[in-house]
Amino acid sequence: MIVRVRTKDGNFRFDLPSSADVSQLLKKILETTVDADDHSLTISNKPRGGEIPVLSLKGKSLKEIGINHGDLFFVQYQTKTQGATTPPEQSPSTIQVSGDIPHRPWESVQEDAVDVYWRSKDGKIPRQRDAQFCKHGPKGMCDYCMPLEPYDAAYHKEHGIKHLSYHSYLHQLTPKSSSDSASSLPPLNPLNYKVKIPCPAGNHPPWPASICTSCQPSAITLHSQSYRMVDHLEIASMEIIDRFLHAWRRTGSQRFGWLLGRYEPYDKVPMGIKAVVEAIHEPAQEGELDGLTLGLPWEDEPRIRALTAHASTPLTVVGYVFTDLVPTEEDRTKNVYKRHPQSFLMSSLEAIFAATMQSKNPTPSKSSYTGKFSSRLVTAILTATEDGQVDVSAYQVSEQAMAMVEADMIEASVDPGIVRLKEEDRTVDSARYIPDVFFTYKNEYGLEVKKSAKPAFPVEYLMVNVTHGFPQSPSPLFRSIQFPIENRQGLEDQTIESVLAQLARLDAPNIEDSRHAKPGNAHKTFALAKWLSDWHLISFLDTTQLLSPDDIRLLLKTVSSPTLLEDQNQLDPVLGTDGWQTLMTFAREHAPRPPMPSSMDEDDAIPQDVLDQIAAEEAATSGGVTPSTKTCPHCTFENDSIRSDCDVCGLPL
Missing domain, CATH: 3.40.140.10 (Cytidine Deaminase, domain 2)
Structure with a gap:
């Protein structure tokens, strides 16, 4: 097949089999250049942008990387006399070299689980058999009922979908019919509006001393x-x-x-x-x-x-x-x-x-x-x-x-709906090049007009x-949101004392109680499980160092389980850790002491007149009304009725 290549030395045509290795194409290109540095040689399917180092494609055939008969590619390079050892500006950050073998970064990427899921699907939009136009049998298929591509414009317009999804966009860029090989060149090329340093042409000092069409960014149309x-x-x-x-x-x-x-x-x-x-x-x-x-x-x-x-x-x-x-x-x-x-x-x-x-x-x-x-x-x-x-x-x-x-091209404006373009700056410390920027809009006659974005343009x-x-049937991972939130000093304070007080208030079970649950204690384990399932509580405990990193990770994994409240036995591994036992030891020490026994020795008994005097003083302080308590609806702690905020969780009563 014929592969066309354009370099600064001219246009060339190479006759190579589709099974030929990229290194054979590289050899042909080097024969047409003048003292080119092969480490700086890049190839792209368009005049500007998308340059990929040719050495990173070694070991692949021309067919595998998507080169077909008659395709035109643009090649840039630096000469050895310039001392170039790396490709243009984009390449050092994207190509890792081990010896003389460049690494293809897109092949070793660990994508998110949702990307892995969609890559395993074809994304076709199924359609039912059309009773009016489909003339075939129930197992047949025609243009009226065949599945649509995920980027089908008519479907998106009909359902009011303004934007393509990311993976629909990928399918639009690389339809299966054009490239079935998973090893073809990546279709996406991140935008870069910076001046290329050093210049690919290599015939002038780098920016900001000088600039040319090879290193300056192209005009931008928003x-x-x-x-x-x-x-x-x-x-x-x-x-x-x-x-x-x-x-x-x-x-x-x-x-x-x-x-x-x-x-x-x-x-x-x-x-x-x-x-x-x-x-x-x-x-x-x-x-x-x-x-x-x-x-x-x-x-x-x-x-x-x-x-x-x-x-x-x-x-x-x-x-x-x-x-x-x-x-x-x-x-x-x-x-x-x-x-x-x-x-x-x-x-x-x-x-x-x-x-x-x-x-x-x-x-x-x-x-x-x-x-x-x-x-x-x-x-x-x-x-x-x-x-x-x-x-x-x-x-x-x-x-x-x-x-x-x-x-560094744009800045905010006094008008919140307007974005300003910065001025060009050629100083060495803050060199900034501003290319021509345009945006299009429809005028009062319905015609599309292109206008310069200098000095400003709409933020839209x-x-x-x-x-x-919000989901119709909420099922959040964290069941509680009552613990004080971080960095709300003076409004909600996170303290270890409040954690220990709440644990004591909940009468949290230890590991033996949980494994041999008594019928009357089941509600305590349920309340503990729900209280622990709070992101802000877990995050705070991670800063106290009372629990080891392993204990914190186990606690977070347990309390974020979807079935925690249905099966509180999942807390058993947490309640058995050394960190939890240490926490409970502090909680028991923090718990209020039990009331004095009713029967006391005569030597320890408080005289009745003293008791009457204390009662009178308390009644006078409260306006003649016996003090009462108010239960917090968030953490169930009993506070004085005169309080407006809970003494434990800090939330309003």
Whole structure:
């Protein structure tokens, strides 16, 4: 077959069999170049972008990597006289070298379980036999009833699906008919709007001293992204959001939290993916009435990620949520409706923050030559509806937004619905190149018009909508959300004393009681199991060092089991650990002492007049009313009736 190659030395045609190794093509290319460094030689099927080092493809045949008769490829290289030993800027971060054998990063990627699931499916959309047009038998098939491809445009329009799912998009890029080989070149090429350093042409000093068409990024046309990495955000129960809002209701200050959950298939979209939120972890922050201050990088992130991975169903950080709620002056029970299509849905500052966070949390992908592509991190905003109530809005930002932020091209504007392009900067310390940027829109005559994005453009061009909702039959991994939440100093304080007091209050059973459960003690084990099944409690215990790392992991895996409340015997391994026994020892020491026996020796008896005086003083203090107790509805601890907050859990009585 004929393979066409274009280099800076000219256009060439090579006659090679389809079974030929890539090394044979490399040899042919080197014969047409002038002193080329084979380590810097890259190949792509388009003039700009998608360059892959040729050495990384050694051992594959031309047919295996998707080269067919008549295909045109673009080759770039540096000469040996330039001292080049690595490919252009993108390659060192994506190619690992062991000796002289480059490594293909996309082949060793460990994808998420939901990606493994969808790669095992063809994604076809089944259709029933059409009674009007199908003339064949029940086992036949025709154009009217054959399954549709997951990216079928008519199906998406009919069902109101705005974006393709990630795996539908992959099927659209690489239809099975064009390449049935799993070892073909990855179809995805992450966007890069940075200047290539060093220049592939290699005939001038690197940027910012000089620039040419070979190393400068091409002009950018902003468009609505056709696909999305996550199709739906599902929050395991409404209580998770309600508990998160508790701090805002008490203080009026805005709050931020990381969404902990997992990714699952979503059946409302062809080959869809949903992010299921099981808990919200709140980092250290300073809330204000109109915003908040957040410390980045998140210092506790490594510990939280390591801990969540040991849940019964492994969890990870699937996104973040923050509040933007301001009560109205007329009715403090309602909030200002300020996010709507005529105003803004996501501010430019929030979009840039989302792009930064998504860039730091890329999605592992076998379909990208870097082994990573875009991100599944979801942005959730708690804001007011038109009637003043609180609702959730979910978004992502596009791959173009991520690339523009990585290239330091955009900044926030005073107008929240507008994104500004930065000025070009050729200083050595902060070199920044801004290519031409355009966006298209329909004018008043319905015609599509292209307009320059300088100096600013609407933030909508960077956004991707994500649907959201709650399950009809909630079944969260964590059954309790009553333990005080982290980093709410002064409002809810996490202390080991409150944990020990609650354990004593629950009269937690030891291992012998659990194994030989008495009929009257079954409710105690049930209450203990439910109380322990709280993410914030587990996370706090992980910081106390009272339990070993192994004990904490066992505790988390046990209390997040879907069948924990139906079978409390699952607690037995936890109750038998040394860490639990140590915890219970402290709890028993912390427990209140039993009442004095009714029969006392005469020498120890308190005179009656003294008792009468104490009773009179207590009655005077309480206004003549005998003091009573008030049971906390959250942790069942009995508090003085005059208290407004629980002495143990800190929640309102």
